[in-house]
Amino acid sequence: MDFDQVVRNRKMTRNFESRPIPEFVLAKIVSNAQRAPSAGHSQGTSLIILASPQETEEYWKATTTSDWRKNSRRSTLMDAPVVILVCCDPTAYTARYSLDDKIDSDLSRIESWPVPYWTVDASMCAMTILLTCTNEGLGACFLGMFRGEGELRQALSISDHLQLIGAICAGYPKLPDPPSRSALIPKVPIENFVRWRRGG
Ligand SMILES: Cc1cc2nc3c(=O)[nH]c(=O)nc-3n(C[C@H](O)[C@H](O)[C@H](O)COP(=O)(O)O)c2cc1C
Secondary structure (H helix, E strand, O other): OOHHHHHHHOOOOOOEOOOOOOHHHHHHHHHHHOOOOOHHHOOOEEEEEEOOHHHHHHHHHHHOOHHHHHHOOOHHHHHOOEEEEEEEOHHHHHHHOOOOOOHHHOOOOHHHOOOOHHHHHHHHHHHHHHHHHHHOOOEEEEEOOOOOHHHHHHHHOOOOOOEEEEEEEEEOEOOOOOOOHHHHOOOOOHHHHOOOOOOO
């Protein structure tokens, strides 16, 4: 398998070249991301883009320990030249569904929503970013917001009304990039994944 195939077969990339992503590619990522769908076109998703070593360092300092930064085999993630924070604003949804054409849906209060579609929409936006990266020959990795959210909010002055969904590291992929332990877990059998409700 050549380099290109290795990279294409791996969905998440965790080792990056530090060379920057060209501005026109970043512009395409942003433009595609904005085309992701949203409930009622509420458009409550927003991005914070960190695209210099000084900026990405703020993310890593807030969300990891110095021990991880020095010793983790995954500290290669920090070489990614770009980190994109995906945010959403639930109040954009309640405001949108308070308008005349949606008011009958009874979704003008957060508690009325059966599914938090602000999270769903931000996730679709994140997937659009991951797919655009693949299309542009870049690698990317979605990282959950599991640690240091408070520190990150403070460092980047992120407003309280925004929820942080996760971060996407992006850049040119580099080998070696061993699969994560999670990626080694076999896929569930297809019959457990899909149930065909066919008549007959
Ligand atoms: C919500 C979510 C959170 C994730 N968080 C992390 C993370 O913190 N660190 C990481 O290395 N990968 C993270 N991943 C990537 C998954 O581990 C990865 O998609 C899974 O192992 C399958 O690997 P593959 O996408 O390379 O096939 C996350 C993925 C999702 C969807």
